[in-house]
Amino acid sequence: MSFRKRNIGLSAGVDRAAIPNASAQPTPPESIPGIRPSPDDGRPTTSTGTPSLDGLLAGHAGLPMGKILLIEENGTTDFAGALLRYYAAEGVVQEQKIHVVGVPEQWGRSLPGLIGTAESLEKRSDKRKDERMKIAWRYERLGEFGAGIAGSRDAPTPTGDTDAASKQAAFCHAFDLTKRLAHPSITNMTFIPLVPSRGSPFVAILKRLQDAVTSAGPNTIHRIVIPSLLNPTMYPPDACQPEYVLQFLHSLKALMSAHATRITAMVTLPLSLFPRSSGLVRWIELLSDGVIELCPFPHSADALATSGAATSQEEPPQGMLKTHRIPVLHERGGGSDQNVGQDWAFNLSRRRFEIKPFSLPPAEGDKEAQDAPASSGMPKKADLEF
Amino acid sequence: MPSQPPLPPLLTSYLSSQPESSLTLISSILGATSNWLVLRYLYSALSTSNSSNAAIGFDESHNGAKKVVLVSFLRGWEFWRAEAKRLGLDLARLSDKKQFAFVDGLSELFCPPQTANAAPSPSPISAGFPARTTIPLRGPPGAVPGRAPVSALPALRNDNVARSPAELGVAKKLHFSGRGTAALDALEKDIIAVIEQLKAANDESEEVLLIIDQPDFLLAATGASMGIGATEMSEWVMGLQQTVHTTALTVAADSPLIHNAAASGNQQSTPVEGEHAAFAIGLAHRASSVMQLRTLETGAARDVSGVLRISRGGGLSGANGLDEKELLYYIQRDGSVKVFGRGES
Numbered sequence A: 001m002s003f004r005k006r007n008i009g010l011s012a013g014v015d016r017a018a019i020p021n022a023s024a025q026p027t028p029p030e031s032i033p034g035i036r037p038s039p040d041d042g043r044p045t046t047s048t049g050t051p052s053l054d055g056l057l058a059g060h061a062g063l064p065m066g067k068i069l070l071i072e073e074n075g076t077t078d079f080a081g082a083l084l085r086y087y088a089a090e091g092v093v094q095e096q097k098i099h100v101v102g103v104p105e106q107w108g109r110s111l112p113g114l115i116g117t118a119e120s121l122e123k124r125s126d127k128r129k130d131e132r133m134k135i136a137w138r139y140e141r142l143g144e145f146g147a148g149i150a151g152s153r154d155a156p157t158p159t160g161d162t163d164a165a166s167k168q169a170a171f172c173h174a175f176d177l178t179k180r181l182a183h184p185s186i187t188n189m190t191f192i193p194l195v196p197s198r199g200s201p202f203v204a205i206l207k208r209l210q211d212a213v214t215s216a217g218p219n220t221i222h223r224i225v226i227p228s229l230l231n232p233t234m235y236p237p238d239a240c241q242p243e244y245v246l247q248f249l250h251s252l253k254a255l256m257s258a259h260a261t262r263i264t265a266m267v268t269l270p271l272s273l274f275p276r277s278s279g280l281v282r283w284i285e286l287l288s289d290g291v292i293e294l295c296p297f298p299h300s301a302d303a304l305a306t307s308g309a310a311t312s313q314e315e316p317p318q319g320m321l322k323t324h325r326i327p328v329l330h331e332r333g334g335g336s337d338q339n340v341g342q343d344w345a346f347n348l349s350r351r352r353f354e355i356k357p358f359s360l361p362p363a364e365g366d367k368e369a370q371d372a373p374a375s376s377g378m379p380k381k382a383d384l385e386f
Numbered sequence B: 001m002p003s004q005p006p007l008p009p010l011l012t013s014y015l016s017s018q019p020e021s022s023l024t025l026i027s028s029i030l031g032a033t034s035n036w037l038v039l040r041y042l043y044s045a046l047s048t049s050n051s052s053n054a055a056i057g058f059d060e061s062h063n064g065a066k067k068v069v070l071v072s073f074l075r076g077w078e079f080w081r082a083e084a085k086r087l088g089l090d091l092a093r094l095s096d097k098k099q100f101a102f103v104d105g106l107s108e109l110f111c112p113p114q115t116a117n118a119a120p121s122p123s124p125i126s127a128g129f130p131a132r133t134t135i136p137l138r139g140p141p142g143a144v145p146g147r148a149p150v151s152a153l154p155a156l157r158n159d160n161v162a163r164s165p166a167e168l169g170v171a172k173k174l175h176f177s178g179r180g181t182a183a184l185d186a187l188e189k190d191i192i193a194v195i196e197q198l199k200a201a202n203d204e205s206e207e208v209l210l211i212i213d214q215p216d217f218l219l220a221a222t223g224a225s226m227g228i229g230a231t232e233m234s235e236w237v238m239g240l241q242q243t244v245h246t247t248a249l250t251v252a253a254d255s256p257l258i259h260n261a262a263a264s265g266n267q268q269s270t271p272v273e274g275e276h277a278a279f280a281i282g283l284a285h286r287a288s289s290v291m292q293l294r295t296l297e298t299g300a301a302r303d304v305s306g307v308l309r310i311s312r313g314g315g316l317s318g319a320n321g322l323d324e325k326e327l328l329y330y331i332q333r334d335g336s337v338k339v340f341g342r343g344e345s
Helices: A002-012 A051-056 A079-093 A118-125 A134-138 A147-151 A162-167 A184-188 A202-215 A242-258 A279-287 A299-308 A367-375 B009-016 B035-046 B077-086 B091-096 B131-138 B165-169 B180-200 B215-222 B230-241 B271-286
Strands: A035-037 A044-046 A068-073 A097-101 A112-117 A173-180 A189-192 A222-226 A263-270 A290-296 A319-325 A344-348 A353-357 B023-028 B067-072 B100-104 B170-173 B208-213 B246-252 B289-294 B306-312 B325-331 B337-340
Touching: A051 A353, A068 A079, A068 A242, A068 A279, A079 A097, A079 A112, A079 A173, A079 A184, A079 A222, A079 A263, A079 A290, A079 A344, A079 A353, A097 A202, A184 A189, A189 A202, A202 A222, A202 A242, A242 A263, A242 A279, A242 B215, A279 B215, A279 B246, A279 B271, B009 B035, B009 B325, B009 B337, B023 B271, B035 B067, B035 B077, B035 B208, B035 B246, B067 B180, B077 B091, B077 B100, B091 B100, B091 B165, B100 B180, B170 B180, B180 B208, B180 B230, B208 B230, B215 B230, B215 B246, B215 B271, B230 B246, B230 B271, B246 B271
Parallel strands: A068 A263, A068 A290, A097 A189, A097 A222, A222 A263, B023 B246, B023 B289, B067 B100, B067 B208, B100 B170, B208 B246
Antiparallel strands: A035 A044, A112 A173, A290 A319, A319 A344, A344 A353, B289 B306, B306 B325, B325 B337
């Protein structure tokens, strides 16, 4: 009885005073690699494999367990696929079970190679490495958002030594897209093919997922990866009938809520085929816990993109990223996060997928455009006065 | 920032006084969900501590005496229990006391539970509706097994930790099987059974508030090919409405779901959109009040989560004395809600 009470109080996690007694953490103990309690309210989270995407998820510094993240992409590029590969690769490295739906096994062989922890990559690029303040060692393992609050609940590492810190199980790793992942637990991936059948093609998939999850032990963490949902090169034409796909997603949601501390899922959806203005896609979004839209810049915008970098060291953004819904936050009503409503730009380089605030470039070298209005359409000052 | 009362003062009058047999429609969109408002409804009906409601003296006798049945299609018991806990509402205890019942429309609506694997799939084509045969997994419908030992329930032998004692607060899990009105009737029967059971519990009050969270999902996920359209759904709601004192519904009102249907002439509108719009707008015409939740048109703000517009519906009782209002709300990090007028803070 008393155990239950305490458990509830923690997951509610309203006041931060109650948080530090980390001994009574909810179900998955911290010993499970790749799971850590959210700095925001203590619920278990896991990494998406992309540090800046973790940071975007409303202070949880990771994807909360039991949630579905939907990534939509406009155009013909495959940035969402890169995010998905990072997510799967992170799962492999953390020795979680990965279930990939609808693609052949080659997909699994194209996962990006491991090059260390995310933190080590960060350090390499961090020029201020040497002048790190003494206080910072407590926080460095945590994500960039909510780091301040998080520090208090993290058990202090025995020494301030960075080696000791890196020996700790890392939460997020860095991957290189040009390399291939070779990891002993890569065999943990299962590929669920689409079998042609009469009726819903999703029934068989769902059954396999259910069996896999229920037959695995209670300490196994699962990741469900669904690349390019409804893409006609993989799915039969009738898959996009609402009763099939919506029932599938609803059942997936049910499965995940039944095992809420053991599963996460990431789904990508090609928006060019299924536009956001259609009712079906809106229902798919409503059934997901998080919705992120990627809008890559067309090639004609390359000029903008190159001048868009604030400095010459930074890489130019390759597209805009919109957050339509964020797990947990919007379930409660939404709105109180400082990241919501920002304009985000993303950039995919060999080693990382980076999301950062978008800022319009200073109009450099745009002399003609500035001079032109005087002669053409712009009204003169006199016209504007009244 | 000072902590907010569980019930925002501006909303108390709307939440606590609904005329008999009234229908309240809550509409939400992707970025402005309605869960917080549903929780406020729960709180106003179930809470016994009247500290925040002192202003409306005559209503106090009703407060805490009401009973609530919550049917949720998109969210599980765990979510509602945890979020109600933040408001100081112990739903598990209340369901023990037969004041509250949760009907789970998420867990097993379309997928039969694991133990019933013999019947492989709820293939939409399978006609006929042997609905009741799959249900006994939860034991007899009457049993809201409060603190009953887990071993007493044969179905729970199923190995897993997921079947936590917390799930015992669930009064009923809905199953959808068969097609058309027959399938809806089966669902209706299940829900009414739970309502009757709550009414039968010894208590002086007979007032039951029924909250259905997103019945429109049921419509979207079945559709014409399974013989369910807006008309059938409206009748389904009407049938449930008859058995309770007041009803509140939440539906999605995203623009693709409402406005695409109106783009007449084009072949743009798909059945999902058309049926949804017909269902939602039909409900709004029958409702006595409509609470619309949406995000700010001008973009996101740091201290505003969204806009709440309260207006009269087209229903009969809608005409009398409801103050139409447009308010802003803000959900704080701890889940408490601040409701205020435009320009105030």
